[in-house]
Amino acid sequence: MKPAFDKVETPRLVLRRLEPEDLDALVAYRNDPEVARFQSWTDYDAQRGMQLIDSMRERQPGEPGWFQFAIALKATNALIGDCALRVDADDPRLGEIGFTLSREHQGQGLGTEAVKALLGYLFGTLSLHRVFAVTDAKNTAAAMLLERLGMRREGHFLENIFFKGAWGDEFHYALLAREWSSR
Ligand SMILES: CC(C)(COP(=O)(O)OP(=O)(O)OC[C@H]1O[C@@H](n2cnc3c(N)ncnc32)[C@H](O)[C@@H]1OP(=O)(O)O)[C@@H](O)C(=O)NCCC(=O)NCCS
Structure with a gap:
């Protein structure tokens, strides 16, 4: 049994659980059309945000399905984005990740810092074998x-998804635990 998730710290950030106090910031950046451009949602509202925060209360990363981590500034605890893990229901050693950062916090290396910490946690604490991203x-x-x-970019899928009104291409990326540890 893995220990319950608490937080992961980086020089500038903390990955922690989503809290009800995060609602306004969460809705503000997810409702930004630039941030939502390549994400599944449009018109992200407070009801949807609260549902997400509520649905994560009892969950642990590594359980089948998605777990959403808050990305907060270490100095202020303010929410600036979120990242996520979905483990395979049939084999929890296989995981998919996703990530989102508010527009004003992009371009400062914070996304890379957050996802690097996420991968460290997934391959370290959760002992995942393979992580992929689309x-x-x-x-x-x-x-x-x-x-x-x-x-590693393992695939370029041509028009494999009908997304926001048009056929789109997707890249599939992956990394193995042994590749992570030999970096
Ligand atoms: C994808 C996303 C998370 C990237 O976030 P980000 O914080 O801007 O990305 P990074 O942390 O990698 O920033 C790197 C940029 O910051 C610059 N940078 C500035 N200071 C830096 C530092 N201290 N360390 C590293 N990079 C730094 C880098 O040079 C780089 O610029 P470049 O891309 O022009 O070369 C962000 O664009 C986003 O949230 N997009 C919307 C949601 C989305 O599409 N998510 C992905 C779905 S699959």
Whole structure:
């Protein structure tokens, strides 16, 4: 049995549980069309935000399904984004990640810092074997972030998703635990 998730710290950030006090910040950045451009949602409202926060209260990362981590500034505890893990229901050693940062906090290396800490936690504490991520092929910032952390582009799928009114291409990235530890 893994210990209950508390937090993961980096020089500037803390990955922690979402709290009800995060609601306004969460809705503000998720409702930003630039931030939502390559994400599944549009018109993110407070009801949806509260549902997400509530649904994470009893969950632990590593349980089948998604776990959403808050990304907060260490200095103020203010929410600036979120990242997530979904483990495979049939084999919890396989995980998928996702990540989002508010527009005003992008371009400062904070996304890379958060996802690096997330991967460290997944391969370390949770002992995952393989982590993958899916990005829209036009989402250059996300693809660069994953490549900066050593993730391997394993596939470019052509028009494999009908997304926000048009067919889109996706990149699939992955990293194995042994690749992470030999970086
Ligand atoms: C993808 C996303 C998380 C990237 O966040 P980010 O914080 O801007 O990304 P990074 O942390 O990697 O920032 C890197 C940039 O900051 C710059 N930077 C500034 N200070 C830095 C520092 N101290 N360390 C590292 N990079 C730094 C880098 O040079 C780099 O710029 P470049 O890409 O022009 O070369 C962000 O764009 C986002 O939330 N997008 C919307 C949601 C989304 O699409 N998510 C992905 C779904 S798959």
